[in-house]
Structures are given as structure tokens and as C-alpha cells.
Amino acid sequence: MSPLTAAPDVALARWQQSLLAALWAPTHDAALDHLAGPDAGRRKVLWRGIAAYRSHAASQAARSLEAAYPAVASLIGEENFEALARLLWRERPPSVGDLAQWGATLATQIEALPELVADLPFLADVARVEWALHRIATVADAMAEPDSLTLLAHEDPALLHFVLAPGTACFSSAWPVVTLIGSPGDPPPQPIHGGETALVWRSGWRPMLRHAQPGEPAFLQAVQEGQNLGAALGCVADFDFSAWLACAVQERLLLRVVSKQAADECRP
Amino acid sequence: MMARQPVFPPPGPCEAGVGIGWRHPHYGELLETLPPLAFLEVHSENFFGAGGAALAVLEQGRAHYPVSLHGVGLGLGSVAGVDPRHLEQLALLVERIEPRFVSDHACFTHGILSGQTAAVHAGDLLPLPYSRAALDVLYRNVQLVQDRLQRPLLVENLSAYVQCPGNEMTEVEFLHGLARRSGCRLLLDINNLYVNARNAAWRGELADPQAAVRLVIDALDPALVGEIHLAGHTEVHEGGVRLAIDDHGQRVCEEVWALYVYARELWGAVPTLIEWDTGLPPLTVLLDEARRAAAVTSPAEVGA
Numbered sequence: 001m002s003p004l005t006a007a008p009d010v011a012l013a014r015w016q017q018s019l020l021a022a023l024w025a026p027t028h029d030a031a032l033d034h035l036a037g038p039d040a041g042r043r044k045v046l047w048r049g050i051a052a053y054r055s056h057a058a059s060q061a062a063r064s065l066e067a068a069y070p071a072v073a074s075l076i077g078e079e080n081f082e083a084l085a086r087l088l089w090r091e092r093p094p095s096v097g098d099l100a101q102w103g104a105t106l107a108t109q110i111e112a113l114p115e116l117v118a119d120l121p122f123l124a125d126v127a128r129v130e131w132a133l134h135r136i137a138t139v140a141d142a143m144a145e146p147d148s149l150t151l152l153a154h155e156d157p158a159l160l161h162f163v164l165a166p167g168t169a170c171f172s173s174a175w176p177v178v179t180l181i182g183s184p185g186d187p188p189p190q191p192i193h194g195g196e197t198a199l200v201w202r203s204g205w206r207p208m209l210r211h212a213q214p215g216e217p218a219f220l221q222a223v224q225e226g227q228n229l230g231a232a233l234g235c236v237a238d239f240d241f242s243a244w245l246a247c248a249v250q251e252r253l254l255l256r257v258v259s260k261q262a263a264d265e266c267r268p
Numbered sequence: 269m270m271a272r273q274p275v276f277p278p279p280g281p282c283e284a285g286v287g288i289g290w291r292h293p294h295y296g297e298l299l300e301t302l303p304p305l306a307f308l309e310v311h312s313e314n315f316f317g318a319g320g321a322a323l324a325v326l327e328q329g330r331a332h333y334p335v336s337l338h339g340v341g342l343g344l345g346s347v348a349g350v351d352p353r354h355l356e357q358l359a360l361l362v363e364r365i366e367p368r369f370v371s372d373h374a375c376f377t378h379g380i381l382s383g384q385t386a387a388v389h390a391g392d393l394l395p396l397p398y399s400r401a402a403l404d405v406l407y408r409n410v411q412l413v414q415d416r417l418q419r420p421l422l423v424e425n426l427s428a429y430v431q432c433p434g435n436e437m438t439e440v441e442f443l444h445g446l447a448r449r450s451g452c453r454l455l456l457d458i459n460n461l462y463v464n465a466r467n468a469a470w471r472g473e474l475a476d477p478q479a480a481v482r483l484v485i486d487a488l489d490p491a492l493v494g495e496i497h498l499a500g501h502t503e504v505h506e507g508g509v510r511l512a513i514d515d516h517g518q519r520v521c522e523e524v525w526a527l528y529v530y531a532r533e534l535w536g537a538v539p540t541l542i543e544w545d546t547g548l549p550p551l552t553v554l555l556d557e558a559r560r561a562a563a564v565t566s567p568a569e570v571g572a
Contacts, residue, residue, distance in 0.1 A: 011434055012401040013347045016379045019394055019430070024381060035430070045471070048509040049429030053392060060391045093388040097341020097354050097377060098313040102391075138317020141324075166319070205321035 022050055023057055024090060058082070061089035064099040068134035069106060071181040072127050075120060075188060084109070084116075100138070104131055122175030122192060129171050129181060132200045133207040136167025141205075145256035146249060152257060157230035161263035162223045163255045168201040170217040178211050203252040215239025228260060284537035286562040287336070289516075289544060294551045295325045299332070303555050307334040307368050309541050313341050315365075316357040326365065334368040336495075336541070337361060341389065343377030344409045344423065345396040348387055351378070359416055369495060369539075371422035371455045372413075374406060374443065395428035398435045398442040403449075410450045422494045423447070424455035427463040427501075427514035440487040453494035458531065459514060461485075462524050463501050466512040481527050490535040498528060498561060499543040516545035520557060529564050536566040 018034045025031035031050050036042035062085040066073045073081040088109050094102035107127040110116055116123060142165065151160055171177065174195045180188060181198075197212040199220075212220075215236040222232035233241060248254035285306020290298060298308075308329055315326050315337075329335060339358065342350055362370055375393040380386070396402040406423075414421055425443060437445070443454055461484055465477035474480050500518025504511050520528075520542070532538070542557045 009347075009401050009404075012397065012399065012405065013379075015397065015432060015434070016347050016376050016394070017382060020379050020381055020388060020390060023390055023392075024388070046430055048506065048511050049431075051506075052429045052511060052513055053394070056392055057390065064391070094391060095386055095389060096351060097339075097343065097389050097391075098316045098357070099389075099391050100314070100316075138320040138322070141319035202320075205324060 019053075023053055024093065026090070028054065057089065058086050060099065061085040065103050065106065067100065068103050069127060069130045071130055071184060072106070072110075072123060074184050075123060075126065075180065076116075100134075103134075106131065120188070122173070122177065122180060122188070125171070125173040125175050125177050126180050129173075129177050129198045129200065129209065132167065132169050132171065133181075133209060136200060136202045137205075137207050139166040139202065142166050142255055144252050148256040148258065149249065151259065152245075155259065157233065158228050159260045160229045161226070161258050161260065162229060162232070163258060164220065164223060165201040165203060165253050165255055167207075168199075168220060168224070168253065170212050170220060171198045171200070172217065173198065178209060181209060199253075201251075201253050208251065208253075213240070213244060216244065219244070226263070228263075229257075284539050286540045286542065286558045287333075288542045288554045288558050289338075290329060291545065291548055292322075293548050294554070295329075297551050299325070299328055301551075302332055303551075305333060305555075305558060306539065307336055307541075309336040309338050309369075309543075312337040312339040312358055312361055312370075315361055323364075330365055335365055336369040336371065337365065337367045339370070339372035340393065341377060341391075342372040342409070342413065343375065343389075344372055344413070345374060345402055345406045346376040346378050346409070347405055348379045350409045350412055351387075355413060355416055358413075362417055362419070369422050369455075370417060370419060371424060371495070373424045373426055374446065375426050393426055395426055395430065395432050397432035398437045398439055400436055401434075403442060403445050406446050407449050410446065410452050414450065414452065421450075421452045422455040423452050424457050424497065425460050427457070427460040429467070429511065429513070438487075440484055444489060444492065447489075447492040454488070454492050455495045455497060456488065456493050456531070457497040457499070458485075458527050459497065459499045459501055459520065459524050462521075462527060463512045463514045466503075470510045470512075478523055478527060482530055485527065485531045485534060490538075493535060493538055496528065496531065496538050496540045497543055498524060498540060498557070499545075516543050517547045519553070520560075525560070528561065532564050532566045534566075 022031040022034040025034060028051060031054060032043045032047060036046050062082045065085040066081065088106055092105045092109060107124040110124040110127055175192065176194050176196045178196045178198045197217055198209060199212040199216065200207065200209050202208065215238045218236045219232055219239055222235040287305050287307035287309055290308040290310050310326060315323050317323060341354060373393045374396065376396060377394060378387050378389040381388055410421055410423060423446060425439065446452065447454055461481045462477060465474065465480040468474050469477045498520045499516045500520050501512050501514045502517060504513060540561050542554055542561060544554055
């Protein structure tokens with residue numbers, strides 16, 4: 001039925017649904033079916049305009065996704081990445097108007113493609129780490145307070161808590177994800193082996209990535225779960241706390257030290 | 269339906285002048301050189317994060333220039349309604365930046381695909397018919413946004429590559445209807461008018477695109493026009509079909525410059541923005557375009 005023959009509100013809703021369906025149709029012919037049916041004259045009038053919208057959607061998909069996943073794009077090449085972006089757009093379309101928020105499910109999409117997994121088994125893990133880096137770029141700012149470190153000198157560790165940088169997270173992978181992301185443009189080493197645990201955080205305004213030190217993931221997890229410093233240190237063996245502390249302050253991974261009372265007041 | 273009265277007075281006359289769209293590749297150079305511009309315009313959605321470098325740069329820009337927030341994602345004509353999360357993010361940004369203008373488009377952007385339950389967002393500005401039903405939807409959504417922001421919006425006319433069925437009025441009647449009912453003002457994109465007329469001419473629907481746009485400018489109520497956008501477009505020729513695409517990837521074409529001069533002669537000073545979004549050239553090219561726009565004076569200004 002033509003939208004013209006329906007009641008006005010229904011006709012408007014149907015127009016919007018038909019145009020969206022045309023944009024998400026798997027082929028150009030199927031797109032024209034949604035808007036023009038079999039009417040050859042109307043198909044002829046509409047085909048170039050619909051092609052313009054579909055082409056814009058494809059380029060939006062690739063551009064938005066590449067901003068979040070530069071290493072994935074580099075590892076699979078421009079043509080493959082554009083095809084992957086089109087697939088994700090079609091199967092897991094954006095639901096919000098800020099396209100920087102679209103693409104969280106790329107890793108899952110990659111895992112659903114057996115050929116890609118067989119060729120590049122590390123790609124989904126690379127995508128997971130890159131998405132974390134992308135999202136922490138815009139989380140709320142937090143100020144470092146280096147003076148608060150003086151609490152460490154005279155307070156019982158059981159009465160102190162650490163506040164970490166926005167977006168701090170660890171990703172353990174069976175693949176060398178830090179090396180792969182940190183060497184943009186390089187072909188992946190062959191054979192590829194050696195698992196790595198990635199640590200991401202934001203230092204000031206800059207998203208950061210490095211290898212996690214031994215014991216660091218468990219320690220950071222305990223801190224993020226709200227355990228006091230003494231308890232968090234008790235969770236880890238083989239962890240050089242003094243070396244970590246100097247490094248974490250310099251990297252602005254550790255923002256400040258707070259007393260138990262202050263930490264309790266900050267909790268919901 | 270009775271038209272609801274605006275809950276706030278229309279904006280008073282503001283200082284006109286020429287600004288540019290401020291995009292990522294030009295962030296640093298503009299802050300270093302601080303060229304004379306009446307205002308900067310950014311895409312609101314690029315600053316929806318709670319923090320980070322982009323927001324900090326925008327605040328630095330705001331310290332030197334008035335900033336306008338131009339949205340591409342509200343989908344004011346979407347039957348599905350405005351996404352409340354999107355509106356809240358915009359409201360927070362407006363509170364933070366205190367923009368000169370807040371604008372978006374007379375279009376739809378999102379809806380629910382058949383057989384699905386969640387909305388999809390097209391990431392594009394999709395056309396509406398000039399119908400009473402579309403006007404009602406636009407009015408309701410514009411009113412909702414204005415009530416939340418407690419300020420009037422500017423709503424921009426669209427370039428479109430497919431013709432919607434069900435037009436019941438002209439584009440000017442549609443835009444006037446929206447502005448008069450909601451208290452919003454119009455952001456007139458002259459390149460969009462020209463692209464639509466150029467394409468209509470290629471479809472054989474009119475003979476002279478410039479004459480067609482001049483008729484639109486003649487019919488528009490200047491009191492409702494709050495800003496003008498100028499941008500470039502690209503003409504493609506494929507499969508025997510020609511199409512002008514509003515890609516904001518070129519200098520403003522001579523035909524659109526002539527139409528801008530025509531509009532300014534009729535309307536006097538109107539805040540004007542040079543937009544460039546794809547294939548960004550050096551900042552000096554945008555400033556060159558801005559200088560050309562600033563050199564256009566209306567008879568009223570010359571006589572003042």
C-alpha cells in the first residue's frame with residue numbers, strides 16, 4: 001500500500017519506517033522494493049537518491065568505527081574494515097544519535113565470523129581493548145592529588161584507600177594485544193604467540209595502554225572493589241608495590257589516597 | 269490542535285557576523301591564531317562525553333568566541349519522538365557551554381524497523397513530507413526540546429535526495445508553520461535550498477534553480493530567520509542520472525554566493541556560518557570563505 005492512501009499519522013510513520021528499511025536492506029534492489037514496490041517509473045526516480053543515502057550510511061559506519069578501532073582497521077586493511085563496518089551497521093545498528101557510542105559489539109561480531117577468527121584469532125581481543133581505550137577518552141575528568149600520598153607515611157594501610165584514574169581496566173588475553181595495538185601499521189608477527197594482559201587508563205586527557213605488571217591486575221581489581229590498601233596488598237603475591245607506586249603516580253594511574261572515612265562517604 | 273504559545277519570548281536581535289564550523293583538524297591552529305570570527309559552531313554530539321580532551325578544547329574555544337551547538341542527531345521529525353538520553357546530554361552541554369545558538373534539522377533520524385523492538389538511528393538527516401502530520405510531530409518535539417533547554421531552537425531546512433509522498437504545503441509554509449507555532453527560529457541553509465532546486469531541475473521539475481531559490485527567499489519571513497549556513501556540495505553523474513550531494517566538502521559555489529547576496533539585500537545582517545565537514549582544507553581556506561561572506565553588506569548596513 002502506498003503511504004499516500006493511509007491516514008496522515010500512519011502515512012508518516014510508514015514513510016519513516018520504509019525509508020529506514022530501505023537504508024538497512026541487504027541490497028539496492030531490496031531497498032527500492034521498500035519504497036517503490038514494482039513501479040518501474042518510481043524505482044527509476046528513486047534509485048540514485050537511495051544510493052546516495054546508502055553510500056553515506058556505509059561511509060558513516062566505516063568512519064565512526066575506525067575512530068574507535070584504528071588497530072583493527074590497520075590489521076585487516078581498509079577494504080575488509082569497510083566491509084566489517086557495513087556488516088556491523090546492518091546487524092547491530094546504532095541506537096543513539098551520538099555515533100561515537102556505536103560499535104561496542106565489534107568484538108562479538110568478529111567472533112561470529114569463523115573465517116576471520118581462523119585468520120586473525122587475536123582480532124576480537126584487540127577490539128575489546130581498543131573499545132575500552134575509545135570509551136575512556138570521554139569519561140568524566142578526575143584530578144590527581146599527589147599531596148595525598150603523604151597519608152601513606154603515617155597511616156595504617158588498613159585505613160587507606162586508593163582512587164584510580166578514570167576507566168582503569170585490565171584485559172587478559174591469550175594473544176599479544178598490547179604489542180599489536182602498540183605497533184600500528186606493522187604486520188602481525190608470524191607465528192604469533194604469547195599472551196599479554198593489557199592495562200588501560202586515562203592519564204589526564206590521554207587514554208593510555210601498557211602491559212600489566214605481575215600481580216597488578218589482582219591488586220587493581222581489589223582496589224576497584226573497594227578493599228582497603230592493606231587488604232588489597234594481601235590479595236596479591238609477587239607484586240612489587242614500591243616500584244608500582246612510583247610508576248603509578250608518575251603515570252597518573254593512581255590519582256590520590258583517601259582515608260577510610262572519606263572512602264566510606266564517597267560510596268553510595 | 270490549538271497552537272501552544274511559546275513559554276519564552278523570541279530571542280532579541282543579536283550581533284550578526286560570520287563564523288565557521290570548528291572541526292577536529294583545526295582545533296589547535298584556531299586556538300593558537302585566534303582569527304577574528306563572530307562565532308564558532310560545533311556538532312553537539314561530538315561533545316556528549318562527560319569529560320576528556322574534546323570537551324576541554326571546546327571550553328578553551330568558548331573562552332575566546334561565542335559557540336553555537338549544531339545538532340545532527342535529535343531527529344526532531346521522528347515519529348518515535350526525541351530520545352530522552354540524547355536530550356539530557358544536550359541539556360548538560362548547553363548548561364556547560366552557554367551557547368549563542370542551539371540548532372538541529374527539520375528531519376527524522378530514527379525509528380523502529382519492522383520486526384524489531386529497539387529503535388535504530390540512521391546517522392543521517394532523512395526527509396519529511398511537508399504535511400500537517402509531519403508538522404505536528406516536529407512541533408511537539410521542538411516544543412519538548414525547548415521546554416527542557418528553556419531557550420528557543422534554530423531549525424534548519426534540509427537537502428533531500430528522495431521525494432517524500434504526501435506533501436500538503438510548500439517548504440516555506442511548513443517552516444513558517446513550525447516557527448510560528450513553536451517560537452523556534454529558522455536556520456536557513458542556502459546551499460540546501462540550491463541543492464534541492466538543482467536536483468529538481470535535473471529531474472525536469474523546474475527550469476532555473478537559482479530563480480526557484482530566489483522565490484523561496486522572497487517568501488520567507490525575515491523575522492523568523494536567525495542564522496544562515498553556507499556550504500559546498502558535489503555533483504555526481506552516474507548511470508545517466510545527475511545528483512547534487514550536500515557533502516560540505518567544497519568551497520561555496522558561485523550560484524550559492526549570488527543567492528546569499530540576494531538574501532542579505534532583502535534581510536539585512538544575519539549571523540552566517542561557513543560549514544565544511546568532509547575533506548577539510550587548511551583553516552586558511554575556511555577563513556577565506558568567511559571573509560568573503562563578511563564582505564557582503566546589505567543596503568541597510570551601507571546606509572547606516
